[in-house]
Amino acid sequence: MLVIVDTLVAVSWIVPSQASRAADDLLAGNRSFEAPEMLSFELRNALVRLERRGLSNAEMSDAGLLLVERQVRQVSLAEQGADLGGLLALARTEALSLFDAIYLDLAMRRSAALASRDAALLTAARRRGLQALDVRSA
Numbered sequence: 001m002l003v004i005v006d007t008l009v010a011v012s013w014i015v016p017s018q019a020s021r022a023a024d025d026l027l028a029g030n031r032s033f034e035a036p037e038m039l040s041f042e043l044r045n046a047l048v049r050l051e052r053r054g055l056s057n058a059e060m061s062d063a064g065l066l067l068v069e070r071q072v073r074q075v076s077l078a079e080q081g082a083d084l085g086g087l088l089a090l091a092r093t094e095a096l097s098l099f100d101a102i103y104l105d106l107a108m109r110r111s112a113a114l115a116s117r118d119a120a121l122l123t124a125a126r127r128r129g130l131q132a133l134d135v136r137s138a
Contacts, residue, residue: 001031004107005072006100007042008117009135010035013071014047014064015056023135026115033072034110036102040074080106094124104128 003026012023047061082105091101100121107114113131116122125132 001029002110002112003031003033003133004103004110004112004114005033005035005039006103006114006116006118006121007039007046009115010039010043010064010068010072011046011050012117012135013067014060015050017055018050020117020135020137022133022137023115026133026135027071034075034106034112035072036080036106037074037076038099038102039068039072042099043068075106077102081109082106094120094127096120096124100124104130 009023009026011018012020013027043065047056047064050056051058051061082102087098087101087105090096090105091098094101094104096104100118103114103116104121104124106112107125107130108128113133114121114125115133115135117134117136122132122134
């Protein structure tokens with residue numbers, strides 16, 4: 001089963017205070033993971049912010065980044081086949097950020113499940129007929 005994961009899922013795998021049983025189970029399952037290539041930037045930004053708040057440290061973040069790089073295949077926008085106009089329209093229609101629309105678009109193009117902790121993104125995925133995997137549960 002192919003699952004598109006967003007930054008919140010990756011953070012759940014790395015930072016203990018953000019972890020959940022559902023996120024751990026997702027990682028432990030027999031699944032393939034993909035994400036838009038912007039995951040690299042979003043994830044690093046989130047980790048730096050968590051380090052500044054004292055919820056992570058450089059060693060934890062660096063080890064987690066290696067885990068995510070091994071587990072999640074990152075897809076360029078060109079490979080995804082997405083265009084900015086279409087992504088903007090999707091963001092507007094679904095009341096999402098442009099970044100969340102990119103994750104949703106990839107899931108739609110791949111006919112994949114979408115995993116997140118973001119309620120609006122999960123709701124949009126369900127409206128689009130996708131399997132939405134909520135990893136918020138403890």
